[in-house]
Amino acid sequence: MPPHNILITGGSGYLGGTLLAHLSSFPLPLHGTVYASVRTAAQAESVKQYNVTPLPIDFSDTTALKQEIINKEISIIFFLIDARHSTNQVSMIEALGEVKTKTGKEVHFLHTTGAKLFSDIVGHPTNKPLLDTDPGLYEIQKTCKGPFDIMNECVQTNNTVIEIASKHGVKSYIFAPCIVYGEGEGFGNKISIQTVAIVQAAKALRQVYKTQEGNPTWPVCHVLDNTTLYLQILKKILEGEDVGHGKDGYFLASPGSVAWNDIYSAIAKAMFKRGAVDDGSVKLADDATLEKLGDALRVPAAFVPVQLSRCCTFTAVHGKEIGWKPKYEAEHILEVADAEVELILKYLK
Numbered sequence: 464m465p466p467h468n469i470l471i472t473g474g475s476g477y478l479g480g481t482l483l484a485h486l487s488s489f490p491l492p493l494h495g496t497v498y499a500s501v502r503t504a505a506q507a508e509s510v511k512q513y514n515v516t517p518l519p520i521d522f523s524d525t526t527a528l529k530q531e532i533i534n535k536e537i538s539i540i541f542f543l544i545d546a547r548h549s550t551n552q553v554s555m556i557e558a559l560g561e562v563k564t565k566t567g568k569e570v571h572f573l574h575t576t577g578a579k580l581f582s583d584i585v586g587h588p589t590n591k592p593l594l595d596t597d598p599g600l601y602e603i604q605k606t607c608k609g610p611f612d613i614m615n616e617c618v619q620t621n622n623t624v625i626e627i628a629s630k631h632g633v634k635s636y637i638f639a640p641c642i643v644y645g646e647g648e649g650f651g652n653k654i655s656i657q658t659v660a661i662v663q664a665a666k667a668l669r670q671v672y673k674t675q676e677g678n679p680t681w682p683v684c685h686v687l688d689n690t691t692l693y694l695q696i697l698k699k700i701l702e703g704e705d706v707g708h709g710k711d712g713y714f715l716a717s718p719g720s721v722a723w724n725d726i727y728s729a730i731a732k733a734m735f736k737r738g739a740v741d742d743g744s745v746k747l748a749d750d751a752t753l754e755k756l757g758d759a760l761r762v763p764a765a766f767v768p769v770q771l772s773r774c775c776t777f778t779a780v781h782g783k784e785i786g787w788k789p790k791y792e793a794e795h796i797l798e799v800a801d802a803e804v805e806l807i808l809k810y811l812k
């Protein structure tokens with residue numbers, strides 16, 4: 464049987480770019496062509512440095528998208544561009560189903576979601592560790608609901624991926640990055656999301672704020688370790704191993720959790736040192752401040768805590784079971800907070 468052709472999406476992004484940058488140095492078994500989806504001629508040129516084949520895709524044209532996957536006989540797709548909507552994922556999964564019929568190959572779809580979709584934001588339990596191998600995870604995901612439609616939509620996308628993939632004989636994986644930090648190694652976006660939001664909000668208000676009392680925690684992961692989990696899953700798929708898929712296919716990329724308060728303090732110290740805030744303390748935001756934080760982050764005030772806090776006890780077990788070994792401990796994010804702030808201030812638009 465011919466080897467797997469692989470499609471990586473989101474190569475100009477923070478996670479996808481770092482994944483492309485490490486692809487050729489990771490010991491992957493024999494495979495076919497690796498395609499990287501691109502939207503511009505410049506991106507097509509840029510991805511060639513990673514020894515991958517640029518594949519121009521207009522994601523708004525789902526018919527063409529499906530046809531391209533079938534024509535190229537792509538049998539593994541890693542999707543890293545949109546955790547919210549499911550239209551593209553459904554089209555790609557349907558196309559993979561056709562590739563399976565055409566070639567007889569096993570076909571695989573990995574969807575990148577986020578740890579927020581396994582947190583109290585969407586009503587997941589946080590009174591104990593929630594393992595990414597918990598056999599009840601899909602049922603929790605099916606029944607959970609939070610106050611924000613946009614977040615419920617993201618959860619529904621995870622359900623859709625699992626259900627549509629099962630219908631078309633596609634092995635699906637739900638990959639959850641968390642608070643990812645460190646410099647992106649791709650040709651495009653170099654910075655992440657959550658640490659960026661803290662710095663962006665603090666820069667605008669010249670003060671680091673927390674948005675809730677108590678000491679909530681959240682899983683964290685260096686971008687390199689996030690990348691090696693993607694690659695370890697890919698390696699195992701190429702070796703023909705069943706790593707757990709569908710309702711048993713959740714993967715959190717994280718060595719562990721830290722308290723938001725510790726992240727805020729480390730960032731406040733680094734920003735104060737650079738004169739980017741007026742003092743190095745962390746203050747609790749009142750309602751008026753939440754409005755201002757919302758303006759800085761371009762979200763409604765009620766959504767600010769979703770960006771800057773809340774609680775997630777999602778715990779990574781699955782990756783370690785398939786041989787993934789994170790290089791950095793969770794506390795590393797605190798040790799390198801100064802460099803993270805430097806990086807974010809450099810790239811923040």
Ligand SMILES: NC(=O)c1ccc[n+]([C@@H]2O[C@H](COP(=O)([O-])OP(=O)(O)OC[C@H]3O[C@@H](n4cnc5c(N)ncnc54)[C@H](OP(=O)(O)O)[C@@H]3O)[C@@H](O)[C@H]2O)c1
Nearest residue numbers: 473474475476477478522543544545546576577640643652
């Ligand atoms: N970074 C994190 O810490 C983190 C944590 C949890 C979840 N996630 C999720 O992981 C995914 C990737 O995150 P990231 O940090 O790598 O994001 P990013 O740096 O913003 O990159 C997004 C990527 O998606 C592409 N893209 C966006 N809209 C597209 C569209 N309509 N059609 C085709 N391509 C499109 C972008 O291409 P262009 O350059 O052409 O716009 C870019 O390659 C996102 O869904 C994000 O929500 C990330």
